[in-house]
Amino acid sequence: MKIRVNGQEVEVQAGMSVAAVVMNLGLAARRSVTGEPRGPVCGMGVCFECRLWVDGEGPLRSCQMPVREGMEVVTDAV
Amino acid sequence: MQYDLIVVGGGPAGMAAARAARDQGERVLLLDDNPGLGGQIWRGREDLRLEGVELGLGHTLTEWRGEAKRLILACGARELLLPFPGWTMPHVVGAGGLQALVKQGLAIQGKRVVVCGSGPLLLAVAANLRKAGAEVPRVAEQAPWEKLLTFGLGLWRWPSKIFEAVGYATSGYRAGLWPVEAWEGGVTLSDGSKINCDYVACGFGLVANGELARLLGCRMNGGLVAVDDWQRTSVEGVYAVGEMTGIGGVEKAEAEGRAAGARQRVTGNWGAFASALAKTFALREELRALATAETIVCRCEDVRWGRIATMGGKRQARLEARCGMGACQARICGPALEWMCGWGPENVRPPLFPLSVREFLRDRDEAGHPPTGHSL
Numbered sequence: 001m002k003i004r005v006n007g008q009e010v011e012v013q014a015g016m017s018v019a020a021v022v023m024n025l026g027l028a029a030r031r032s033v034t035g036e037p038r039g040p041v042c043g044m045g046v047c048f049e050c051r052l053w054v055d056g057e058g059p060l061r062s063c064q065m066p067v068r069e070g071m072e073v074v075t076d077a078v
Numbered sequence: 079m080q081y082d083l084i085v086v087g088g089g090p091a092g093m094a095a096a097r098a099a100r101d102q103g104e105r106v107l108l109l110d111d112n113p114g115l116g117g118q119i120w121r122g123r124e125d126l127r128l129e130g131v132e133l134g135l136g137h138t139l140t141e142w143r144g145e146a147k148r149l150i151l152a153c154g155a156r157e158l159l160l161p162f163p164g165w166t167m168p169h170v171v172g173a174g175g176l177q178a179l180v181k182q183g184l185a186i187q188g189k190r191v192v193v194c195g196s197g198p199l200l201l202a203v204a205a206n207l208r209k210a211g212a213e214v215p216r217v218a219e220q221a222p223w224e225k226l227l228t229f230g231l232g233l234w235r236w237p238s239k240i241f242e243a244v245g246y247a248t249s250g251y252r253a254g255l256w257p258v259e260a261w262e263g264g265v266t267l268s269d270g271s272k273i274n275c276d277y278v279a280c281g282f283g284l285v286a287n288g289e290l291a292r293l294l295g296c297r298m299n300g301g302l303v304a305v306d307d308w309q310r311t312s313v314e315g316v317y318a319v320g321e322m323t324g325i326g327g328v329e330k331a332e333a334e335g336r337a338a339g340a341r342q343r344v345t346g347n348w349g350a351f352a353s354a355l356a357k358t359f360a361l362r363e364e365l366r367a368l369a370t371a372e373t374i375v376c377r378c379e380d381v382r383w384g385r386i387a388t389m390g391g392k393r394q395a396r397l398e399a400r401c402g403m404g405a406c407q408a409r410i411c412g413p414a415l416e417w418m419c420g421w422g423p424e425n426v427r428p429p430l431f432p433l434s435v436r437e438f439l440r441d442r443d444e445a446g447h448p449p450t451g452h453s454l
């Protein structure tokens with residue numbers, strides 16, 4: 001299946017989380033309040049470091065979010 | 079809807095509890111904020127079933143209204159993450175966290191990972207990462223060899239497999255070694271060795287997810303929920319099972335879950351096992367001083383150690399520096415500061431973030447008393 005990450009089309013497997021997709025692309029999920037790049041840490045919904053935007057909604061925890069065909073993911077937007 | 083039992087948490091402990099109660103003919107609802115059953119250890123397994131138990135998984139529960147006679151808390155544990163220079167860089171991930179992300183599809187084949195921190199979980203993580211094709215040049219355990227040996231020699235006393243770990247016995251494992259600084263592309267360990275790697279998988283043991291128990295008013299004991307031999311908490315009708323009552327792994331979790339579900343006394347000396355584990359992997363003093371003044375302690379609000387080190391407690395740090403005020407609600411910095419500074423846990427205020435449970439509690443709050451039939 002295909003999703004878009006920051007406008008770029010990416011081929012992904014069903015069952016993957018958005019967090020894993022973003023890490024595989026070498027992207028940070030978000031910027032901290034002082035501008036540091038941050039990525040997923042706990043993988044279980046606790047740390048909130050993996051937040052990003054999906055289909056215009058956010059910030060959402062990407063480690064708790066399975067990929068869906070055609071979803072639009074935007075990182076670094078927090 | 080009237081239930082005999084509501085179980086919060088669908089890991090090994092919660093699943094065992096739900097099954098045991100179901101087998102006694104009880105009507106059971108199991109809630110979990112994860113999209114699937116299995117908790118931490120069985121995350122992502124698709125063969126898990128709980129026939130005859132109603133499930134409320136993921137976010138679908140926001141609309142739910144429920145009632146129950148008993149509540150079993152099986153909320154499990156999360157990793158303890160300690161601040162050290164560089165720990166907020168994106169290549170530094172929790173140890174169990176990295177494993178969870180691999181289960182979610184993170185490509186780890188051919189990547190170099192330094193696994194470090196403390197506890198048997200490091201061994202499981204290293205073994206699983208290697209199985210998935212990662213190169214693990216070093217597994218750094220902060221506990222000293224002497225303690226590990228003493229524990230290892232006593233293992234025959236425990237029925238547990240937590241030290242299948244011993245079978246995981248693993249190349250690159252070093253005791254008495256810990257991370258001191260992470261930098262772009264690698265990590266420096268306490269013996270001065272600098273190791274290049276793609277990821278640093280770092281966790282300093284597990285801490286119980288005690289928030290819900292605290293919120294319900296259950297008596298706590300050093301961060302764990304205090305229970306009797308029937309897994310009953312200090313609040314009538316509320317039970318706690320699994321990692322919440324003591325970090326002891328999957329067999330303890332299942333034994334306690336079964337007992338609470340069936341209203342039986344738990345068999346096995348799990349409390350002693352959990353204490354032996356805690357003693358063996360007790361954190362060394364040096365780890366309290368890893369953070370420098372510049373090191374971020376609260377990752378949500380980017381509060382640096384220098385800003386709060388001399389403060390009197392969490393409340394002051396929160397009010398004056400916003401420490402612990404961000405999205406994770408101090409789930410990460412809270413336990414770290416409890417250990418680093420001895421600052422006690424604060425009262426938990428609703429809402430907890432898992433919506434399912436918040437909704438359950440709202441029933442109780444709005445009416446001013448528990449839902450009918452619930453003996454809270």
Ligand SMILES: Cc1cc2nc3c(=O)[nH]c(=O)nc-3n(C[C@H](O)[C@H](O)[C@H](O)COP(=O)(O)OP(=O)(O)OC[C@H]3O[C@@H](n4cnc5c(N)ncnc54)[C@H](O)[C@@H]3O)c2cc1C
Nearest residue numbers: 087089090091110111117118119153154174320321331432
């Ligand atoms: C990240 C991580 C990885 C681990 N990996 C391993 C491993 O590979 N091997 C191993 O032997 N042990 C592992 N462990 C240890 C693990 O804690 C135990 O093996 C075992 O899973 C504990 O079972 P449990 O049922 O007590 O808790 P968990 O398995 O942690 O289950 C608790 C469940 O409760 C849910 N929950 C918590 N609070 C709420 C709430 N308020 N509302 C709704 N749902 C809630 C959680 O989402 C979770 O699904 C890991 C632990 C962690 C933290």
Ligand code: FES
Nearest residue numbers: 043045047048063
């Ligand atoms: S990685 Fe921690 S919440 Fe998603």
